[in-house]
Amino acid sequence: MWSTLASSGANIFSDVQEQDLGDALAELVESNMRIAPPAPDDQLTRIGERLLASLPPTGIHFRFRIYDSGEINGFSIAGGRVYISRKLIAAVKTEDDLAGVLAHEIGHIVTHQSAIDFTRLLRIRLRVDRVTDRADIFARVHQLFNTPTKSDEPESNEEKDQLVADRVALFAMVRTGYAPGSFASFLNEIMMNKGKTGNWFSDLFGLMHEAAKRYRSAEKLIAALPRGCQSRKPDSSVAFQSWLRVTVEERIKTVAEGAANDQTVKLDPPLRPGLWNVRFSPDGRYVLAQDEGSITVVDKEAVKALFRIDAPETHAAQFSPDSREVLFDDTKLRIEHWDVATGKRSSVKELVVFDGCGQTLLSKDGRTLVCSTVNLQEGLPRVRLRMIDVESGNTFFEKPSFFELNANDSAFTVLQFAVEALEGEGLATMMMSPDGRYLLVAVRTSVLAYDLERRQPVALGGKLKDLTQTRMSFVGPDQLFVVSGPKRNDLYHANVLSFPSGALMKEAQIGEQDVRSVTKGRFLTAQPLKNYGVGILDPSQGKIIAAFKIPIVDIWDDVVAGEGIDGNLFIGQLSAKSSKEVVLPLGPLPSPRAAQFSPDGRFLMVSMRNRAEIWDLNSGKPGRLVRPMRSAWISDANHLFGQMPKHLDRDPTEMELTLDPLDGKDLGKFE
Numbered sequence: 152m153w154s155t156l157a158s159s160g161a162n163i164f165s166d167v168q169e170q171d172l173g174d175a176l177a178e179l180v181e182s183n184m185r186i187a188p189p190a191p192d193d194q195l196t197r198i199g200e201r202l203l204a205s206l207p208p209t210g211i212h213f214r215f216r217i218y219d220s221g222e223i224n225g226f227s228i229a230g231g232r233v234y235i236s237r238k239l240i241a242a243v244k245t246e247d248d249l250a251g252v253l254a255h256e257i258g259h260i261v262t263h264q265s266a267i268d269f270t271r272l273l274r275i276r277l278r279v280d281r282v283t284d285r286a287d288i289f290a291r292v293h294q295l296f297n298t299p300t301k302s303d304e305p306e307s308n309e310e311k312d313q314l315v316a317d318r319v320a321l322f323a324m325v326r327t328g329y330a331p332g333s334f335a336s337f338l339n340e341i342m343m344n345k346g347k348t349g350n351w352f353s354d355l356f357g358l359m360h361e362a363a364k365r366y367r368s369a370e371k372l373i374a375a376l377p378r379g380c381q382s383r384k385p386d387s388s389v390a391f392q393s394w395l396r397v398t399v400e401e402r403i404k405t406v407a408e409g410a411a412n413d414q415t416v417k418l419d420p421p422l423r424p425g426l427w428n429v430r431f432s433p434d435g436r437y438v439l440a441q442d443e444g445s446i447t448v449v450d451k452e453a454v455k456a457l458f459r460i461d462a463p464e465t466h467a468a469q470f471s472p473d474s475r476e477v478l479f480d481d482t483k484l485r486i487e488h489w490d491v492a493t494g495k496r497s498s499v500k501e502l503v504v505f506d507g508c509g510q511t512l513l514s515k516d517g518r519t520l521v522c523s524t525v526n527l528q529e530g531l532p533r534v535r536l537r538m539i540d541v542e543s544g545n546t547f548f549e550k551p552s553f554f555e556l557n558a559n560d561s562a563f564t565v566l567q568f569a570v571e572a573l574e575g576e577g578l579a580t581m582m583m584s585p586d587g588r589y590l591l592v593a594v595r596t597s598v599l600a601y602d603l604e605r606r607q608p609v610a611l612g613g614k615l616k617d618l619t620q621t622r623m624s625f626v627g628p629d630q631l632f633v634v635s636g637p638k639r640n641d642l643y644h645a646n647v648l649s650f651p652s653g654a655l656m657k658e659a660q661i662g663e664q665d666v667r668s669v670t671k672g673r674f675l676t677a678q679p680l681k682n683y684g685v686g687i688l689d690p691s692q693g694k695i696i697a698a699f700k701i702p703i704v705d706i707w708d709d710v711v712a713g714e715g716i717d718g719n720l721f722i723g724q725l726s727a728k729s730s731k732e733v734v735l736p737l738g739p740l741p742s743p744r745a746a747q748f749s750p751d752g753r754f755l756m757v758s759m760r761n762r763a764e765i766w767d768l769n770s771g772k773p774g775r776l777v778r779p780m781r782s783a784w785i786s787d788a789n790h791l792f793g794q795m796p797k798h799l800d801r802d803p804t805e806m807e808l809t810l811d812p813l814d815g816k817d818l819g820k821f822e
Contacts, residue, residue: 160267160308161274163281164229166210169266171285173230175292176265180228185219187237187403194394195235198246199253205326206261206319213260215253219403221483223341223505227256229265238483241399241501242341247385250327251320251334258319264312269295275304310361314368321372330383331376335369342366343505400499402461418766420774421737425761426714428467431670431707432474433586437491438705438712439477440720441468443760445738448477448491451710451722454731458494462487463741472515472587480513480520486541488517500541509572510579514603515587517541523553523579523592525572531556532568534579534594538601547606554594580620585668586628589650593620600651613653614646624666627673630656632666632690647690659693669706678702687711687725697725745793749785754810756783756791761798765791765810775813778806785810792818 164172189196199215213231220236227233233256235249243249259265273279273291276298282288317334324331339346342362373381387395428441431451438449446460446468460477462468468479476497477489484502489495508522520539525532533555538548556565571578580593589609590601598618600609611618615631622634626647635644638660647657664677666688677695678685684702686695697711704713706725715721715732723730745758755766758781764774778801780793791808795801805818 161270162263162266163270163273164263164266168282168288169263170211170230171288172266172269172292173228173232174285175289176228176230177232178289179292179296180234184234185403186234187217187219187398189216190394190398192390192394194246194391195249195253198250199233199257202250202254202257202323202327205323206257209261211260213257217398217403219483221507223503225252225256227259227265229260229263229269231260233257233260237398237403238501238503239341240395242503242505243337243395245333245385246387246391247324247330247333248337250324250329251337254320254323254329254334255316257323258316259312262312262315262319264316272304276301310364313361313365317365317369318372321369325376325380328383330385331373331380332383333385335366335373338362338369339366341505399501402463416768418774422740422757422764422774423718423735423737424741424759425701425718426703426720427760429703429705429712429714429720430467430469431705431710431712432470432491433472433670434474435671435707435710436474437470438720438722439468439470440712440714440733440735441465442738442741444741446477446479447720447735447738448489448494449720449722449733451712454722454733456733456736457491459736459738460487460489460496461739463739466511466513469513469515471517476517478513478517480511484508484511484520486513486517486520502539502541502544504539510581512581512583512590513541514590515583516603519603519606521581521590521592523581523594525578527569527572531558531560532565532572534597536579536592536599538606548601550599553592553599554597580623582623582625582668584625584628584650585670588628589625591623591625591631593618593623595620609651611651611653614648614655615651615653622661622666624675625650625668626675626690627668630673632659632675634661634666645690657690657693659690661688664688671707672709674706676704676706685713745780745783747783747785747791749789749810750787751789754785754789754791756780756785756793758783758793763793765808765813767811777808777815 195215195217199213203213211231215233217237217240218234221238222236223239223242225235225239233253272295276295279291282291321331321334324334344362344366347363424442424444426440426442430439436451438451440447440449444463446462448457450457462479465479465481468477470477475491477491480486484504486500487496488498490497502520509525510523512521518541520541522537522539524535526535533552536550536553537546540547556568582591588604590603592599596619600611602609624632626632629650631648631650633646633648638644641662642660645659645661646655647659649656666675666677668675673691675688675690676685677688679702680686680698683698683700685699685704687697689696699713701714704711709725711725712720712722719735720733721730743757743759747756753767753769755768757764758779761779763777763780766774778795778798781796783791783793785791789810791810793806795804795806797803802820804820807816807818
């Protein structure tokens with residue numbers, strides 16, 4: 152029986168050597184992963200060991216780990232290492248669902264698929280047909296990944312290997328007592344197969360996708376089982392469900408702890424990420440200040456920080472309409488609510504969207520997540536728009552082809568659209584009115600207005616009937632500032648229109664600046680300005696009434712809050728020159744955009760989202776602020792070469808900085 156499940160192919164690795172191969176691969180794979188330490192009640196390992204007990208003995212030592220990722224995924228490498236994403240854990244409903252995933256990954260390992268693949272690659276690419284000790288295996292792995300592929304390398308047997316691993320999984324599940332039907336149903340769900348099994352036509356012409364093949368194979372294997380095995384029902388213990396809840400709710404730490412030979416270096420002043428989002432609460436009592444790693448809630452009247460939230464990789468945080476909660480979502484579709492009165496998290500939700508979201512916007516009450524995705528796989532590129540009820544996870548509004556390029560569009564237009572989609576967020580303009588009632592989404596010529604309270608589309612009238620994607624923003628809850636065509640001298644026509652009726656309220660003009668609504672008041676922020684990071688635009692007067700060096704500000708009536716020069720928060724009257732400062736607590740440092748030590752260890756450069764700092768670690772000299780960098784390198788002569796992307800009103804450029812003394816030389820623009 153077991154011999155029929157084994158993978159075929161030459162394998163030069165013994166079990167001990169395969170363990171070394173796994174360690175070498177893990178050294179490369181895990182360097183870019185955040186892995187959770189095993190919990191005291193580690194259900195993942197318990198289930199994995201239970202499945203292994205039903206299979207023939209092996210000399211391979213298995214380890215089961217959870218890693219932080221927004222992808223619904225699981226994978227394995229040689230040497231018994233199985234990795235399951237936290238998002239996949241969130242998609243699991245029963246222990247049997249998770250057992251099926253683990254059993255499949257175990258199947259890849261016990262049939263030595265990874266070792267067989269590396270045997271083939273070593274022979275073809277490096278002309279190596281044997282390995283010796285651990286050092287030799289580590290050297291060969293590094294050599295392999297630094298050697299270009301050869302044109303005559305045959306393709307791997309991935310499709311066959313997946314089917315073999317599926318058969319092992321079902322064999323182990325049945326012997327262990329799990330419900331085999333869960334394997335097929337969960338596979339069908341996470342691969343978005345929709346129950347497809349293919350037919351003679353798709354088989355004949357090779358039109359059947361991998362998901363359908365695997366699902367059909369699993370269904371056939373299950374149908375061949377004794378009736379008693381087929382009828383088993385999935386189940387979960389209280390301990391499993393508790394572990395599931397805690398695993399989904401608790402973030403995996405971003406800080407490495409307990410590394411050997413750590414040496415503490417105190418940075419004075421400390422490295423502080425710049426703020427990128429400042430918002431008042433609707434009632435004006437509080438202000439939130441958000442950097443790349445955390446959110447601090449401030450009492451406006453007391454001028455003091457109340458509490459800080461660890462929030463890496465999150466989108467813009469906001470207050471609920473009643474000002475009682477702070478809520479935000481992140482790049483992994485995780486949504487958190489925090490109670491302002493207690494400073495504690497009140498709820499967390501991990502949304503599971505099997506085909507993901509390229510761009511999202513969370514409603515101000517936290518009930519709705521707006522999700523757009525771009526389909527580049529079938530036909531011409533198109534944008535899919537949907538709205539998801541956060542509590543249930545169900546889609547209640549959907550437009551599969553909200554915007555679609557057509558055959559008359561030029562090849563350059565199609566290519567430009569695809570590049571913008573692959574670069575990430577920003578393809579769609581998505582915004583909400585300050586009171587949270589209305590949603591407006593625009594992609595080129597396609598525009599949707601939607602009432603989030605009533606959950607129904609809204610008809611646009613008047614001058615908004617022919618609205619297309621442009622620079623625009625809400626002015627208060629019932630007006631829209633819309634930029635139209637060029638006027639003269641780098642100025643553009645703009646109109647203030649009633650929303651959603653589209654009546655003309657005011658004609659205006661603006662330069663190249665982007666505009667954004669404020670929490671309360673008939674103002675807009677406009678950025679960047681010459682010599683300033685941001686200005687306050689009064690559309691009724693058609694002019695900038697105030698300007699600030701740092702581009703992060705918000706307004707509530709005549710009170711303004713924003714980032715000060717030193718990275719703390721200032722709060723003051725819009726018409727006054729003085730302001731009060733709130734010292735913000737330091738939080739965990741987020742992943743830098745770029746970071747470099749000088750070869751002699753003297754200098755450290757770290758770049759965040761909106762600024763970079765350089766320290767002299769030997770002398771303890773204060774850090775020097777420079778423009779943010781997307782990549783950097785420091786030469787033996789302590790010259791720093793960096794690529795600086797577009798920032799405020801400055802064009803992207805390459806710079807050479809001498810670090811002692813600090814001086815800069817522009818090397819020219821880059822695209």
